[in-house]
Amino acid sequence: MTGAERVRAALAGRWPDRRPIMLHNFRMAAREAGLTMGRFRASPANAARAFIEATEKYGLDGVLIDFDTATLAGALGAGVEFPEDDPARVVRPRLRRLEEARDLPPPALEADERVGIWIETCRLVRAHFGPAVFVRGNCDQAPFALASMLRAPADWLVDLVDGGDEPFRLLDYCAGACAAFLRLVAATGVDMLSNGDSPAGPAMISPAMYRRFARPYERRLAAEAHALGLPYLIHICGDTSLILADMAAIGADALELDCLTPLRAVRAACGGNLTLFGYLDPVGVLRDGPPARVEAAAGELLAAFADTPRLVLGAGCALPPDTPPEHVRRLVARARESRPPGA
Numbered sequence: 586m587t588g589a590e591r592v593r594a595a596l597a598g599r600w601p602d603r604r605p606i607m608l609h610n611f612r613m614a615a616r617e618a619g620l621t622m623g624r625f626r627a628s629p630a631n632a633a634r635a636f637i638e639a640t641e642k643y644g645l646d647g648v649l650i651d652f653d654t655a656t657l658a659g660a661l662g663a664g665v666e667f668p669e670d671d672p673a674r675v676v677r678p679r680l681r682r683l684e685e686a687r688d689l690p691p692p693a694l695e696a697d698e699r700v701g702i703w704i705e706t707c708r709l710v711r712a713h714f715g716p717a718v719f720v721r722g723n724c725d726q727a728p729f730a731l732a733s734m735l736r737a738p739a740d741w742l743v744d745l746v747d748g749g750d751e752p753f754r755l756l757d758y759c760a761g762a763c764a765a766f767l768r769l770v771a772a773t774g775v776d777m778l779s780n781g782d783s784p785a786g787p788a789m790i791s792p793a794m795y796r797r798f799a800r801p802y803e804r805r806l807a808a809e810a811h812a813l814g815l816p817y818l819i820h821i822c823g824d825t826s827l828i829l830a831d832m833a834a835i836g837a838d839a840l841e842l843d844c845l846t847p848l849r850a851v852r853a854a855c856g857g858n859l860t861l862f863g864y865l866d867p868v869g870v871l872r873d874g875p876p877a878r879v880e881a882a883a884g885e886l887l888a889a890f891a892d893t894p895r896l897v898l899g900a901g902c903a904l905p906p907d908t909p910p911e912h913v914r915r916l917v918a919r920a921r922e923s924r925p926p927g928a
Contacts, residue, residue, distance in 0.1 A: 588646030589776060592719035592897055596777075596816050596838055596860050600894040600925035604887065606917055607647030607719065609841075609863070609903045612672070613913075614639035616906040623669040626652055629705035636710050640718060643910075643917050647719035647776075647897070650707050652699075654781060657725040658734040660697035661689070661762060670906075673699075678737035683744045686735075686755040692762040694769060707773035722775035724766045727782035727819065728759035728802035735759070738784065745790070745798060752798060760802045764809045771813040778810040779818035779841070788823045795828050800835055807836040818862060822902055829854040843901025844870075848889050856893040865916070867900040872908045876915045883919040894925065 586594070591605035611632075615625035618635035625632050632652070640648045653672035659665040664677025680686060694700045707722045714720065726734070732755045733741040744752050767778050784790075785799035803819050810817035816838035824845040825832065832840055833854050840859055842851050844866040855861035865871055870882045883898065890896040898920045904913075 587717045589716055589719040591646045592776070595894055595897050598858070598860075598893075598895055602925070604896060604898050604920045604923040605646040605719070606898045606920040607645050607649055607721070607862075608639075608643075608899050608913070609649050609651065609867070610639055610900075610908075610913075611636070611649070611651045611903065612906040613904045613908050617642070617910070621670045622672055623667065626667075626673065626699070626702065629702050629709055632702065632706040633709035633713070636706070637713050640714070643913050645718070645917070647721060648710060648714070649721045649723060650703070650710060650775070651723040651903070652703055652706075652725075654726055654730070655734070656697075656699050656703060657694075657731055657762060657766060660694055660700050661692060661731075661735060661759075663734055675734045678740070679735040680755075683736060683740075683748050683751045683755065686751065686758055689758055692758075692765055694762065694765050700766070700769070704769050704773060707770055707775055711774040719777070720775045721777040721779055721818070722770035722773065723779045723781070724763065724770050725780065726763070727780040727785070727799070727806060728756050728763050729785040729799035730780075730782045731759040731763065732756055733784045738789075742790070745794060756798065756802055760805050763802075763806055767806060767809050768813065771810070771815055775815070777816045777818060777838075778806075778813070779820060780806055781820045781822075783820070783822040786821045786823045786825055787827045792827045792831065796831055800831050803832075803837070804835040807838075811836070820902075826850045833859055839897070841901065843867075848885070852889045856890060856895050860895040860897060861890070862897045863899045863901040865898075865900050867902050867904045867908070871900055871912050871916065872905045874909065874912050876911060879912045879915045880919055883916055887919070887923055891926075 591601035594601040614635040662679040818839040820841035
């Protein structure tokens with residue numbers, strides 16, 4: 586099987602010849618390609634080269650195209666800072682008052698340079714690998730997370746309590762921008778679409794607020810991806826135990842969860858109709874190791890999913906740039922050793 590076939594099998598609930606593996610490794614890929622984050626995000630040629638080299642170096646089954654969590658917010662008018670060797674980050678909100686969302690101009694993502702670099706990178710990586718490697722086009726932030734950046738996180742949390750119907754106006758606007766980004770990425774020929782929505786997790790808001798303000802908009806994006814003919818994944822960092830059932834109900838094909846969510850809860854949510862991407866600790870395990878710990882953590886995850894093909898092995902969030910290559914090699918080797926029942 587090709588790498589793409591392995592990931593598609595896991596998404597469809599069919600056993601691949603071995604467990605597929607893909608990594609959220611844009612920072613590590615840039616570092617290993619000799620690029621600062623400034624140079625990585627400066628051109629699609631630079632970013633594509635980093636993704637391609639990392640995928641080929643480690644023999645990964647898929648590649649996740651990602652840059653930062655600030656591209657969409659910047660395209661919509663938030664102030665963004667660009668550290669030379671860190672991902673871009675939002676430093677100034679677009680809206681001083683929630684009511685200003687009424688006057689926001691229609692999103693014009695096609696005119697934004699950084700959106701263009703993201704899109705062209707997807708296109709270059711797809712063209713290089715053809716059908717052999719699975720390409721997941723991450724589409725930056727989901728509507729709730731994007732709204733928190735346009736408004737400023739602390740002010741946004743107050744808005745949710747005191748803003749009446751006004752938060753939904755901003756969320757609707759953000760949903761339109763997110764859907765537009767999904768369409769742009771889908772047109773590059775990627776195999777899957779995804780978004781991050783970590784500010785919607787229990788570390789920031791209650792499950793009731795998640796169900797009211799975040800889940801309906803995540804559901805919209807999943808439906809948009811399916812209308813484009815592509816599977817969809819949502820990522821939320823932190824311990825998502827309190828909202829796992831709600832996340833499972835948005836209509837996504839997969840969840841990307843990290844190690845702060847207890848493995849028992851993850852296994853209960855994923856494995857039936859949902860495929861799990863990730864889960865391994867990117868810092869405490871994959872960066873800090875040692876190699877034996879990487880193998881043990883991977884083994885525990887594989888054992889938990891031994892009765893289902895719905896697992897794509899990887900990290901639960903972005904790998905640090907200084908992750909030791911030997912740790913990644915041990916993880917890949919562990920995935921290659923895994924075989925379906927009876928094989």
